[in-house]
Amino acid sequence: MVWRKLRSWFLQEIPWGSDPSLCSGQAFPSPPQTPLSLFAPSGLRITRFLHLPLIYDRTCPMNLHNNKVNFGKPALELQTTTLWEYPSQHYGTSVQGDQNYKGATPSFVIWNLLRRYTRENDTVVDPMCGSGTTLDVCKDLKRKGRGFDLAPYRNDIVKADARSLPLEDESSDFVFIDPPYSTHLTYSGKEECIGTLDARSDAYYEAMTEVIAEIYRVLRDKRYCALYVSDSFKKGKPFVPLGFELFNILGHFFRPVDIVCVVRHNQTLKRRNWHNSAVEGNYFLRGFNYLFIMKKDVETIRPPKHFLKRK
Numbered sequence: 001m002v003w004r005k006l007r008s009w010f011l012q013e014i015p016w017g018s019d020p021s022l023c024s025g026q027a028f029p030s031p032p033q034t035p036l037s038l039f040a041p042s043g044l045r046i047t048r049f050l051h052l053p054l055i056y057d058r059t060c061p062m063n064l065h066n067n068k069v070n071f072g073k074p075a076l077e078l079q080t081t082t083l084w085e086y087p088s089q090h091y092g093t094s095v096q097g098d099q100n101y102k103g104a105t106p107s108f109v110i111w112n113l114l115r116r117y118t119r120e121n122d123t124v125v126d127p128m129c130g131s132g133t134t135l136d137v138c139k140d141l142k143r144k145g146r147g148f149d150l151a152p153y154r155n156d157i158v159k160a161d162a163r164s165l166p167l168e169d170e171s172s173d174f175v176f177i178d179p180p181y182s183t184h185l186t187y188s189g190k191e192e193c194i195g196t197l198d199a200r201s202d203a204y205y206e207a208m209t210e211v212i213a214e215i216y217r218v219l220r221d222k223r224y225c226a227l228y229v230s231d232s233f234k235k236g237k238p239f240v241p242l243g244f245e246l247f248n249i250l251g252h253f254f255r256p257v258d259i260v261c262v263v264r265h266n267q268t269l270k271r272r273n274w275h276n277s278a279v280e281g282n283y284f285l286r287g288f289n290y291l292f293i294m295k296k297d298v299e300t301i302r303p304p305k306h307f308l309k310r311k
């Protein structure tokens with residue numbers, strides 16, 4: 001009886017062949033055939049050669065080239081609403097940036113931005129490049145990535161303060177930035193690190209105004225930039241609507257294009273006790289990050305002169 005049930009499951013439930021509805025996109029040129037065997041108590045063995053459902057990242061031809069099939073992650077696709085979500089920090093079979101870097105940006109966010117607002121060979125700048133996620137996405141999409149950070153994490157990142165980048169005026173086609181959100185994480189610990197400034201202090205906003213002014217300086221007219229940030233909440237301290245505050249500063253320099261909410265999938269959000277504490281303490285865990293998409297448009301928005309500096 002059990003064997004009969006097992007056998008019918010084995011024969012019916014498995015997606016034989018390459019079912020297009022299970023594929024992420026294009027067909028695989030020669031589908032890998034995987035032997036799958038079922039043993040009956042009598043010793044009888046059934047082996048079928050499966051054309052496994054082809055889930056691979058259509059954006060990364062390397063995967064196809066190396067015959068690597070990614071079974072775990074959904075296909076990377078352009079997000080179409082203002083609520084963005086992807087279940088992994090990285091796309092494809094490789095890693096963008098460093099998975100051990102605390103505070104790294106989910107790479108699908110940068111991938112979506114570059115697909116929508118840049119073209120091949122465009123120069124993309126990340127003034128606070130951290131583990132280099134932006135640079136890796138740039139490589140995948142054939143953009144020229146230029147990464148800067150106070151504490152370069154790898155060789156292709158140039159040491160610089162985001163308030164004073166070694167770049168010509170209007171030399172970049174897109175800028176992405178994921179700044180420290182107050183003092184939640186410790187980065188280099190350097191004096192100039194904006195992550196040492198509390199978002200309840202004026203110093204944080206003064207520093208971020210200088211960073212945004214520098215983005216304005218290096219960005220070409222009619223091109224886009226994006227800032228990724230979360231509000232700041234610490235138990236026992238007042239809530240800081242950091243997103244609204246930074247959006248307000250951005251508005252002095254750029255025309256808003258859109259505001260996106262990106263669902264957070266941090267490991268800490270998987271801890272049951274964090275959720276229990278949030279209920280007991282009557283507060284909320286951060287469930288999303290803002291992504292502010294802005295456009296430089298000198299005809300309509302001229303930042304106050306005291307905000308600007310020229311090289």
Ligand SMILES: C[S@@+](CC[C@H](N)C(=O)[O-])C[C@H]1O[C@@H](n2cnc3c(N)ncnc32)[C@H](O)[C@@H]1O
Pocket residue numbers: 097098101103104105106127128129130131132133134148149150151160161162163178179180187188192193194195
């Ligand atoms: C949230 S992390 C960026 C993460 C990065 N996008 C990634 O995916 O790895 C913020 C970064 O800002 C850098 N940083 C802080 N203050 C800075 C400053 N004044 N100039 C340049 N980088 C700074 C930190 O060193 C840290 O690497």
